Amino acid sequence: MKKLCCVLISLSLLISTASLCAAQTPFYLAEDGATGYRIVVSSGATEAEQTAAATLADYLLQITGAVFPIVTDDEAPTAKEIVVGRTNRSEPRGDFDDDAVDIYTDSGKLFLCGGSARGALYSVYTFLEDELGCRWFTHDLTVVPANETLLLPDVDYTYEPPFKLRQTYWLFSTMYPDFCAAHKLHGVMSYMPESLGGGRYEMAVSSVHTMQQIVPTSLFENHPEYFGCRDDGVRSVNRQPCLSNEDVFGLAMEYANSYFSQYNAVLSISQNDNLDFCQCEKCRSFNKAHGGTDSASLLRFIDRVADEIKKTYPDAMIETLAYQNSQKPPEGLTVADNVVIRLCGVNTCTLHALDDSSCPSNRGFCSDLAGWAALTDNIYIWEYSTNFQYYYAFYPNITSMQERYRFYRDNNAVAIFDNGCGDYIVPGELHELRTYLTLKLLWDPDTDVERHMREFCEAYYGTACDDVIEFIKTFEKASKGWNIRSARFAHTSCHDGGVGLLNNTSLTSCDVKELDSIMLSAESHELNEEQASHIKGFSLSWRFYKNAAFLGEFKWFSGFTYPEEATKQLVSDMRDYGVTALSEGGALYLGDTEPDARMMPTFWFTDESELSGDVLTDMRFRVFSNRFLRTVCAPLRALLSITA
Numbered sequence: 001m002k003k004l005c006c007v008l009i010s011l012s013l014l015i016s017t018a019s020l021c022a023a024q025t026p027f028y029l030a031e032d033g034a035t036g037y038r039i040v041v042s043s044g045a046t047e048a049e050q051t052a053a054a055t056l057a058d059y060l061l062q063i064t065g066a067v068f069p070i071v072t073d074d075e076a077p078t079a080k081e082i083v084v085g086r087t088n089r090s091e092p093r094g095d096f097d098d099d100a101v102d103i104y105t106d107s108g109k110l111f112l113c114g115g116s117a118r119g120a121l122y123s124v125y126t127f128l129e130d131e132l133g134c135r136w137f138t139h140d141l142t143v144v145p146a147n148e149t150l151l152l153p154d155v156d157y158t159y160e161p162p163f164k165l166r167q168t169y170w171l172f173s174t175m176y177p178d179f180c181a182a183h184k185l186h187g188v189m190s191y192m193p194e195s196l197g198g199g200r201y202e203m204a205v206s207s208v209h210t211m212q213q214i215v216p217t218s219l220f221e222n223h224p225e226y227f228g229c230r231d232d233g234v235r236s237v238n239r240q241p242c243l244s245n246e247d248v249f250g251l252a253m254e255y256a257n258s259y260f261s262q263y264n265a266v267l268s269i270s271q272n273d274n275l276d277f278c279q280c281e282k283c284r285s286f287n288k289a290h291g292g293t294d295s296a297s298l299l300r301f302i303d304r305v306a307d308e309i310k311k312t313y314p315d316a317m318i319e320t321l322a323y324q325n326s327q328k329p330p331e332g333l334t335v336a337d338n339v340v341i342r343l344c345g346v347n348t349c350t351l352h353a354l355d356d357s358s359c360p361s362n363r364g365f366c367s368d369l370a371g372w373a374a375l376t377d378n379i380y381i382w383e384y385s386t387n388f389q390y391y392y393a394f395y396p397n398i399t400s401m402q403e404r405y406r407f408y409r410d411n412n413a414v415a416i417f418d419n420g421c422g423d424y425i426v427p428g429e430l431h432e433l434r435t436y437l438t439l440k441l442l443w444d445p446d447t448d449v450e451r452h453m454r455e456f457c458e459a460y461y462g463t464a465c466d467d468v469i470e471f472i473k474t475f476e477k478a479s480k481g482w483n484i485r486s487a488r489f490a491h492t493s494c495h496d497g498g499v500g501l502l503n504n505t506s507l508t509s510c511d512v513k514e515l516d517s518i519m520l521s522a523e524s525h526e527l528n529e530e531q532a533s534h535i536k537g538f539s540l541s542w543r544f545y546k547n548a549a550f551l552g553e554f555k556w557f558s559g560f561t562y563p564e565e566a567t568k569q570l571v572s573d574m575r576d577y578g579v580t581a582l583s584e585g586g587a588l589y590l591g592d593t594e595p596d597a598r599m600m601p602t603f604w605f606t607d608e609s610e611l612s613g614d615v616l617t618d619m620r621f622r623v624f625s626n627r628f629l630r631t632v633c634a635p636l637r638a639l640l641s642i643t644a
Helices: 002-024 046-062 118-128 177-184 246-260 281-289 294-307 358-372 398-410 433-444 451-480 509-523 529-549 563-577 613-632 633-641
Strands: 027-030 038-041 070-072 079-082 101-106 111-112 137-138 141-143 151-152 156-159 165-168 320-324 341-343 377-384 412-417
Touching: 027 046, 038 046, 046 070, 046 079, 046 118, 046 151, 101 118, 111 118, 111 613, 118 156, 118 177, 137 177, 137 433, 137 451, 141 294, 141 451, 165 433, 246 294, 281 294, 294 320, 294 341, 341 358, 358 377, 358 433, 377 398, 398 433, 398 451, 412 433, 433 451, 451 509, 509 529, 529 563, 613 633
Parallel strands: 038 070, 038 079, 079 111, 165 412, 320 341, 341 377, 377 412
Antiparallel strands: 027 151, 101 111, 101 156, 137 141
């Protein structure tokens, strides 16, 4: 009997080993431009699953030249199948999130499955990228390798993204739905079409800063009590609403009921984009009693709406912003389970890690994030990844992006909206590279950023790739130093334009010379027309940064520079390149008016009569100093010219 058991066990192990070897045996999806495989979808396939199958067939045709027919699972199984989505060919291998990817091979078949909403589509794009080498660098720069023979190894890969909601506001590429789908993005401020899986219900159709919609300024004349007041009791149409007013609560309920009667999506009831919360006795007293933060009266108001609305709409979710004055969480309050807190790190520093205790702005943000995490599991992040005052000035955060995304994942954030440059301007300041890396990190914070950066730069900048990467790393490393003007270490935020950028510029003359040298090398390569144009935009961004920071050829306290002439040439070159808006909302716009080349970009087109005394004094001193030094140094310049 014991011998029989041993024989049975040995036979079982032999069969198991044979099965394992069979599962691991590579097989050919295509050979010499031909295939015997077909793509199988359910007879009741969703629109997204149908798109996934069609996308796979299209790319396989481009890669191999072979036609992979698409059939439904009503047809009898064959030995060579690529199964896309949920079919009668297999059972789901897990209780997946809607976006989860599940890719595996079994007995010579390939399965591209996953979550019920977008899993199949995302599995297809993951397979095309990771296994077949396809790349979607921008909406109009896609790399598809040619390979008539595809030998597929054993694959067993399952992945659920840590952020259940992934959005950006980088319009130049992410305004294209197919590009968004390739990078598993839920869209740009709006839903994706159902053919690409639709949007998630967690997305707010109404966007943010909605208090102005709930309490419009038109109500001020007859109902000034709806609007906030200063601590002296004077109410203003430009302040946040008075959240202690019962009529304002009634208006919010009307707004919420109207919204949920139309949409099965999160509703944003969030503060207007200013710092002026109501300082009436009721609001001020409540805030003081709960930590001295404006988020107290705001959260009480939001919780009341959330509690009331779920009586009619049990699945309704309300989102609000923890932003500026309301970033700090209140004390002694709770967050309703149907409320989402959208925490906005608008004042965080990109030069230092978020958990760097030596950085004041980041230290405060981390404390606030921990405070909100103690109150709720529904924390969404509003990330800022560009310089909103100076879109074209280099912004030192590329090498720190991954640390930030990992920090958010590891500290209870479940969704991210990355607010980049959403204006329709010519891509500049590494716009497209930022977009690409952002999309990779939204999907996987642990992704190989160095590889992605190199692959992108090779495709986008050609043989200038190494110079571009060296410039980025050199610039960002040099940006972390001591700023002489402000006598402190630099702490760069997303609103560092004008004087703010000057106070957070730590680049020395030696740094500028080194960066100029790297840029000159990048411009010296033989590139195709598109790559040369990309390098030109790259160079313009560097020149604009130097202009804004009074560095290099734009340095005023020198007898060897002509900053006014250099500024006029810069503006002319930017116009020729197609640059228009230079700051959020077009506040700085390159029209036909000639700039005041004596000023920093913020005041290029501002009438001198509108400038404050300190700005005028600073400008006049700079201009006088430059002209005086040029006069003093004229003989030396002439001598150097003769010597040269």
